[in-house]
Amino acid sequence: MALTGVLRPGFIQLRVLDMAASVEYYTKRIGFHVVTKGEDGRVYLKAADEFDHHSLVLRQADTAGLDLYAFKVRKDEDLDSFKKRIEDYGIEVDDVRAGEQPGIGRRISFVIESGHRIELYAQAEMSEPKPLIHNPDVWSVEPHGMRARRMDHALLYGPNIEKVLNFFVKVLDFECAERVDMPDGLLAIWLTAGMKAHDIAFVNHPEPGKFHHVAFELEDWKDVGNAADIITRYNISIDIGPTRHGITRGQTIYFFDPSGNRCEVFAGGYTYYPDHPTRTWDEKEIGRGIFYYERQLNDAFLSVVT
């Protein structure tokens, strides 16, 4: 098995202003399932096409935004070696006990230089619904809503993106698949731990710890069209799309959850191998890079975050 260390995004924990409206939105519209509710009120959700316990955690709060983003690593020992490497780099690491989130083993937790809390864990129980394993049909329970297949990636906004790039590449062994350089410096990076075009991305932004979007993967462009119908039918707040990203080549829509957290549905995107070069974009063509058909950024891309 060639994939070692960090495997992929595991789960995201988001703050929401209205739990009932949020659960309805992520289950009926995005197409997720509630796995369980915690005693502290957090709600744990997943796509039926994911094996692991959950990939989305909602926490009721009086602000919107991101609490933390967690990646799954291959082996339990990886947590010890990453802990040492992160501490040697100069970032403090907290231990989070197994079971702090139901179904999830011990985690290590740290705040990177952009102000975001990132976590690693190795163990997750499986939960229902999940894909069939023996003589598997294409789905176990019928896809509904936007038919999201998994929590795919996130885009985060904060300062010190040069340092974040260095940390993810040198300490967590990610690769940089694409980057945008403006005349005054690095604006954005797309990072991958595996073979997707990105698992996490960052845009340079003065305020630390901000959240731009979480993306849910769809099967194809036809499902992106279906998601667009759902967005209008249920009066979901739209940002932009359906359109395509030049960067990653993903087919996409940006829209907002009931607390104003931006969501994306995402289909396609190229396959990345670690021997591929980093693809680069400049100020002149950044519009095409972000929104391939519009060829310019919209008002909200750089200014609207939670």
Added chain:
Amino acid sequence: MSEQRFNIDVENINAEFCGSSTGYADERVLVSLERAQGFGKLKNLPKRLPVGCRRGGCGICRARILEGNYKRDPMSREYVTLEDEKEGLVLLCAIYPLSDLKVRLEPKCVKNVEANSQSLEI
């Protein structure tokens, strides 16, 4: 659909009159302003109407209610603190009119207005 209609006057940060929109009791005030902008009814805005999440999370549509009554959805405390709330500050996307309204756009940090308007004009 509710037929209760209201007039919403909007001022910019410099207290200059920008125009009016028709508000409905079952419609977010910000959405009525977006429609007015689409019909070319909003002038004197230093930039386009600030529209983001339309769900009370991102804070970009922060404003002061100068006159009138409204009903509110939850909105992020990051952008409207308890003190702000007592002063009549709101996020326009998270309120619904209960009478005619007069509102003034008031971004969180006036110092940031310049930086914001740059990114908004891209």
